[in-house]
Amino acid sequence: MSDDVADVLIIGAGASGAAVAWSLAETRMRIVCLEQGDWVNPSAYPTNSANWETQAFGPWNIDPNVRGLETDYPINNDDSECAVVNFNGVGGSTVLYGAHFPRLHPSDFKVKSLDGVADDWPIDYATLEPYFAENDRMMGVSGIAGDPMYPPKDPPLPPIAMGLVGETLARGYNKLGWHWWPSDSAIISEPYEDRDRCLYLGPCMSGCSQGGKSSTDITYWPKAVQRGVELRTRCRVREVTLDERGLADGVVYYDENGNECRQRAEIVIMACNGVGTPRILLNSKSSRFPDGLANRSGLVGKNLMFHVFGYVQGVFAERLDSHKGPVACCILSKQFYETDAARGFVRGYNMQIVRGSGPLGTAMAGFASGAVPWGKGHHEAFAKQFDHTAAIGIVGEDLPEEHNTVTLDPELVDSDGIPAPKITYKYSENSLKLMQHGLERGEEVMRAAGAADVMSAGPVRPSGWHLMGTARMGDDPATSVVNRWGRSHDVKNLFVVDGSIFVTSGGVNCASTIQACALYIADSIKKNLTNLFD
Amino acid sequence: MSNEPVLNDSQRALLPALLDTIVPASAEREMPSAAEVDFDAYLATQGQGAVPMLQAVLESLGPGFADLSADERHARLSELQSQQIALFSSLLACVYDCYYQDPSVRVKIGMVRGPVFPQGNEVAQGDLSLLDPVIENADAHRYRAPR
Ligand SMILES: Cc1cc2nc3c(=O)[nH]c(=O)nc-3n(C[C@H](O)[C@H](O)[C@H](O)COP(=O)(O)OP(=O)(O)OC[C@H]3O[C@@H](n4cnc5c(N)ncnc54)[C@H](O)[C@@H]3O)c2cc1C
């Protein structure tokens, strides 16, 4: 296969890889995508079994170090206050994501101009607006138009039912006069294209058996493959290689049996996420790039951002049916999204209302907190908690700091011997103050909504689901890795389309913006095809 | 012959007392005890991995455990909890996992009997007129436009 040259080679078949593949496919170029994981069979998801909760804690764990599948790579989180979570397979982390689907706000792209911190993005909300809309249509997004916290937008499907959890907390927000709105959700509330609607099973974060959740293995990929994209699974890329002109000319990868293979290409696109992409770039060393490919700025792997995450839980006297319905998609509040100097920190956070746990989660969490004893009194205490809780996730903006990094671990390797990523990460004082504020305001909402008991915790460690900043976008090659349309400043036929390119994190979940960026970069590639290498 | 570890007869004889101590029946709530659900079937199908843990627990409780009063059994298990918290947590996770999968238990706590897919759940849309105050107050909630 070594003299087989693809026009475009995409590495990673997750949220961004799928979007860029689908969009580029209309050019009829020969597009190959290499993905280290497999297609997931929906009948393998835990909700097909009564013991779905145990499976979600074990073989379907969101932490790859616990899951430990052959298709996963280990991640050294020892020097990090936050542990990375992900999924490796067709669909990438969207296979396990919560599908809460807010866009970054207009202000998020301009935090330097507005608040004097970090940097502005070289692009803005208006640049991405058509791509957000296209992505909403492609993924199948449910929501309701009119949220004053955004410029006008119109989700293609009506909102996911907010149920008693949403209603109860909405009353709390109204009592306080605070903003709230039904979440934009990458979950289909009605049949859409060839997919049937969400069945309100609950545990979307261990995979959706129904296909109601818009993971890219069932949205973009079937259409991209139909358009002629070749998606090759169980292919784990070790490094991107260069030709004598200093252009990327392909990759070296390992197939399912550990054989070393080569795929040549005219254009290489990295879509391995904010940890996987810097890992492979740093591992692609050459005499031209002794510190890793596309790394003349020295910024590959630096400025890692997660989002600081904590939660507030309320227990209510009345039954809320909280185990029913998509756990991460209900309503949200942006009351504290923007900077207010009086609060003692800059930027802000999203309050994401989260539904309740299943019975095993309720009993075990109750054991840990002391709220649900084993033995005498178990049933009474269990009944007070199960289906009687609601939670608020506090998702706060994490500003970029160069000392938060992805590097190559000197010892740990994956099953093919490729160095594992090592995460070095510490929450800033700003993040911790923001979190404290969020937890206190969350408690206020719970009380206003009538919660009998309220507890809160944050930052929470296994919350590294949003991986951003490690190959940042910018106009200046000295302070950024890729330009305003995702092209490496150093290697003209190398692109990055995943969360690595984020300049700042915003205070909302990032999948929608990652995909809008990927579609925008694909369009930029199409527009510049004739002068791509100038 | 499989090499899977199995509980021996004396260990099996202690199991009901152990299960009943962790989740006793509640007449008032009409909930069965964990000793009344099919723990054997659970062990045979899903819980094989838990057998060494159960053996360690049952060995540490000793053969007289079943003859103790309910309060004494509770005290004995509390002792185990304070001495070996990791072992005890695994024990709880295993017993709750089995108990809360039992179809009769699930129905009593308001869940569907078996796997949640494909049956699914009904969730009410909720009262969207609750948004009226947010809409009426839209100017106070307007997004911040960059300069
Ligand atoms: C449990 C969980 C919950 C989440 N909830 C939400 C949510 O509610 N809302 C939201 O917006 N976001 C959520 N996220 C985050 C969201 O899923 C990610 O931000 C998004 O999927 C990232 O897209 P990506 O394309 O950058 O990477 P991914 O989707 O992670 O895809 C990367 C792909 O690259 C492949 N890959 C990596 N390295 C290699 C290699 N060397 N060779 C070949 N293939 C490789 C991986 O196997 C993977 O399939 C969640 C994530 C998780 C894990």
Ligand code: SF4
């Ligand atoms: S709640 Fe809806 S989206 Fe989530 S797993 Fe169930 S059917 Fe899928």
